[in-house]
Amino acid sequence: MSTFDHVRHEQDYVGAVQIPVDKLYGVNSVRGFENLSVSPLTIAHYPAFRDAFAQCKWAAALANLDSGVLGSAQAEAIVLACKDVIDGHCDDSLIVDLLEGSGGTSTNMNFNEVIANRAQIFMGHPAGSYEVVHPNDHVNCSQSTNDVYPAALKIATYTMLGGLIAEVEKLAVQFDGKAEQFADILHLGRTCLQDAQPMRLGQLFSGYASLTHRLATELVAVRDKLRTLPLGGTAIGTGFGAPAPYRAAAYRHLSSITGVQYLAPSNPFDAMQNMDVFSRVSAELRTCSASLAKIAADLTVLSSGPVAGLGELKLPEAQAGSSIMPGKVNPVLPMAMIQLSFAVIGNDVAVAQAVQxxxxxxxxxxxxxxxxxxxxxALLTQGIQRFREKCIAGIVADEARNRQHLTDSMAVATALVPKLGYAKVSKLARQSVNEGRSLLAIMQESQVMTEAEAMAAIEKASHPVFGA
Known part of the structure; x- marks a missing residue:
C-alpha cells in the first residue's frame, strides 16, 4: 500500500497539499496552520469557542434553509456535523492556531472545511470532494468571517463568564461566612501599615465580602452587553450576500440552539467596526483580578510570621515553602492569586491595543x-476556585494575638478620646511609644482609667457608629 492511499489531495492557487484521509480539514486550514502557527493553542482549546462557532454555523444552516438557499438534506447534514464538532469529535481536525493573524479567516475556513467534510460523509460522499456540501458555498453561505468570528467570540465569552461569575459569587459567600465567624474578635485596624483604630476582624472580612459581591454584580452587567452580535452583517455590515429573511431567522435559531436571547444590533456598521465591549469586559476582568490580589496581599501580611510577623491569621498549610529552610511554609495560594493578577492586567493591555x-x-x-x-x-475561574477552596475556607484567626496587638498598641488611644480628650490621650500615647509599654498599663498605673473602663471604650469603638 503506497503513502498516497492514506492521503487525499486538495489544491488552491498556491499549489496542492496532501491531507491525511482521517482528517476533516482542507487546504485553507493547512495554509493557516503552516503560515500562522505561533502559540501552543488551537481553536479547539477552549470548548466554549469551538462550540460557539459551530452554533453559528448551525443557526446559519437553518436560516439558509428557511430562506430557500440551502436544501433540506444539505442543511440537515451541516447541522449533524455541527453537533459532532460540539461533541468534541472533530477537535483533531481543528488545527489553526488560536492566535492566527489572518483576521480570523483561517479560523472560519477551518470550521467551514471540517463541517463541510463531516457533512459530506454523512451524505455518503468522501471528504475533500465537496460534491454536495462546499465549505464556502454552503457552510459559509450568507456569512463572512467578519460577522461570524466576532459573533462566536461574543458567544464564547458570554458562556465562559458564566463559570467565572459563579466562582466569584461562591467566594463572596465564603467571605460572608468568615465575617460572621470572626464577628466578635477584636482586631487592630491599620492605616499606612501603622496602628490605627480598634475594630472587629469580622468587619475586615465583611469588607472583602462586600467587594467580592460587587465584583460579581459588575461581571453580570458587562456579560449582558455581549448578547448583541454582528451576525448577519456579512463582510462590512450591509448584509450583502445574504437573503433578506436570513438575519431574523439566524437570530431566532441561534437563540433556540444556545438558550440565550442573542440580539441583532441597532446599527450593523457599528457592530462590525467596533469592539469596545471587549475593552469593558477585559477591564472588569482586570478589576476583578486586581481587587482579589489586594485581598490576597492583606492575607499574606496578616498571616506573616509565624514568630516575627503579625501572625493574626493562620492560613491552611498547602505545601513546603523552601527547599533549604526546614519547616518553612509560605502563603502560596495568596501569592498565586497576586501573580495571576499580573497576567490578567497584561492581557488587558493587549486587548486595549487590539480594540484601538x-x-x-x-x-x-x-x-x-x-x-x-x-x-x-480561565485564569480567574481556576485561580479563584483554588483560592477559595484551599485558602479562604480554612483560614483560622488567632484571637489572643489579635487582642494582644490591639491592647498593646497606642491605637486604643482613639477609643479613649471621647472620655479623656485628645491632648491628654495624645500625651499618654506618646509615653506608651517612648517607653515601649502598653497604653492600658500606663493609664491604669496613672489611675486615669481602669482596664475594665478602657476595654469597654474599646468594645464600643469597634462597632460602627452609622445606622443600618
Missing part, C-alpha cells in the same frame, strides 16, 4: 482579543 487598532469597517485583530480574554477568564 481596528481599521475602517472591521477589526482584524480579533484573534488576540479571543486569546487574551479567554486566558484571563
Amino acid at each position: 487598532y481596528g481599521q475602517l469597517e472591521i477589526n482584524h485583530f480579533e484573534p488576540v482579543v479571543a486569546s487574551r480574554v479567554f486566558d484571563s477568564i
